[in-house]
Amino acid sequence: MDAFNSLLLGFSVALTPINLFWCLVGVLMGTVVGVLPGLGPAATIAMLLPLTLKMDHTTAIIALAGIFYGARYGGSTTSILLNIPGESSSVVTCLDGYQLARKGRAGAALGISAIASFVAGTIGVLGLMLIAPPLARFALRFAPPEYFALMVLGLVMVVFLAGESMVKALLAMFVGLWIATIGTDLFSGESRFTFGQAKLLGGVDFIAATVGIFAIAEVLVNLESRGAAELFKLAKGLRNLLPTLQDIKDCRFAFLNGSLIGFFVGALPGAGATVASFLSYGLEKAVSRHPEKFGTGVIEGVAAPEGANNADASGALVPLLTLGIPGGNTTAILLGGLILWGYRPGPLLIQEHPELFWGLVASMYVGNVLLLILNLPLVPLFAQILRLPYYVLYPLILGISIVGVYSVNNSLFDVWVMGLFGLLGYLMRKLEFPAAALILGMVLGDSLERALRQSLMMSQGDIAILVTRPISGVLLAIAALVLCLPLVRKVRYWRVEAIEREG
């Protein structure tokens, strides 16, 4: 009953007209920065923070958190329509989302992404409300060996990203792992593979690389087949632009999978939404009855990662609000904001300022409803972009990509990186290497290497530390099982073949 009373208190805060208004402003702005590649929620919140000084503090955090989770709704839009990942956590959404758009189901993909975001957002808030303190304590049990095991689990998802050839997928993944090593080594301070370029000291920018590999490569490939009269089929009539009941039924498990993985991974200070989205995509494919169709445009392939990156936003608030520990850039700015407003963020925050915590939680229920109401009607509108002829659409994709990538770090160098990765992506497409495997290596490489080296430092070089600890041991065992899956399938296939031959 305690939580219920507190939640009532929260709603009494969140539903005041002024808080409702700022919640709407926040989620609206979040949607916009999510849609635009480049300008992310972290930069937006940082810019707006000074404006909140004169506001009521609860109102301020309601508005800023709205931008944070609202951006996760918008991130899928350009992924699905233009193959441009709007945020790094929407990279996975490109895989099936863009294929759905090409099949004329852009509306369904956009719609399911909004619904998945809503379901996951709501489950995430429930989690934040009910289990935040114990979950935060559990997350503290994650030391480097556990992170290593988690990253390995992410990495074996490559078996689900492979197309025809596992060898090609592994090669692409290892190139991705190599690219992740570029930059300054945290442990020795030495620079690796920078070729004397100061701009490479910070590594290859992830957004620049992914936009290149997905969007630019897509443009290049399509330039060749200019003769094709129609790029996208687009259903006529509004009703066909939204997901069908069957779509929603197909995504039941994806909603749940995305929500849970997203929320738990979000609560870990050292993981992040991109990892969560890859994990949930992999799990979705692993349990699917038609795994071979993933990557060609299945609706669950959009629902799972989109759910995961939304639940991650709620998860990321767990260590921030219960321990005062920020998990990423955006939560670090929110932490800075709390200090600026005169709070003392830490383990006692919820106890001493219940109105702040519960007001925020309640506002997130409201915000998720608002986002669904905002985003669903926008679906048919956004889908109209695909009616543009190719000679308008391609320059548009190029323009959005260049502006977006430039604006991340205000760096022209990153635009060149994007171009280079565009060429790489084009070659990979021609030679049938899966781009997603390379991206996976890039996403996880850094954390994987770091966690491994930290673990070995902890154990004075004894590699047993990776398997003897319970959590990491279990995670690694699951990873080993996943690796065996394709083998099992192959054996089954051989058996069926043999039986048929005998028959």
Next chain:
Amino acid sequence: MKHRAMSVAIVVAVLTALSGERAGSQEFKPSRQIEAVVHTGPGGGSDLLARAIAEMLQKEKLISQRMQVVNKSGGGSAVAMSYLAEKKGDPHTIGFFTGVWVTNPLTTTEATVSVKDLTPIVRLMLEPAVIAVKADSPYKNMKDFIEAAKKSPNQLRQSGGSITGRDNLMRLLIQKATGTQWTYISFPSGGERLSNLLGGHVHMMVIEPQEAGEQIRAGNLRVIAALTEKRLPSMPNVPTIKEQGIDVTIIPQARGVVAPPAASKDVVQYYEGVFDRFAKSASWKQYVEQNQFEEGYLKGPPLSKFFDELTVLMRDVLKEAGAKVVR
């Protein structure tokens, strides 16, 4: 004729007045938005500080133009510093430096711009640090910790940032002074450093008092030494490391403002004036207290001297630490 003479006189008078005006005021006034360059992305320490200062400057009406924070992250501080070098002589660009701006060029071949190439404006503050352990840890003071480290070398663990960061350099100095050794594990984010300490995976960390404060109040952490010259006002019961008999150089973590290379005298004067008034403002005092920083205002020749001495000190400490020193 009379008219003409008079108009000539007026013109002459106006001209002299104008030129007099010009000769009398060498003053620089920003005519457009000021770019404040930081070396971290949004949410990093320098970014948060720069944004807070931009806001306070506006609130206290100390600058006539807006100050826009520009994030130039990457390569430690190399990207931000080479950006400032490109802006040579531009009076509308400043940068927010930290200790990394001194150490990074020392250890990184690619970081070709050193803090000496830039124009010092002011040092605003120092960030004090303390040594914290978990509240249920057996180490009640430095002596306990050092003894444990002596008993089992390399078995104790400290979480921290990059190996060229202050936390690691202080570790090396303390190890040398006490003849001990323990393991240092780098984590990129402060959040991970703290959660590994709270989770009991490492035994101690060097942390800023503001960050530690709430964990202490909640009974999660204990502070066993202040890495400062004098005891911290917010933690009067915590003895400094020197009081506990460990005589080490305290590496200062300074933050302040620099201008691009070859800034003219009037530009330097302008910014010094702005930050002079700023350092005395109520907003800044409150901010320093809230975040438990130490005031450390410095400008002109003493600031140049500070940079020189810090460079020498860091080079020595880094060499001792076994880091590759390239210049």
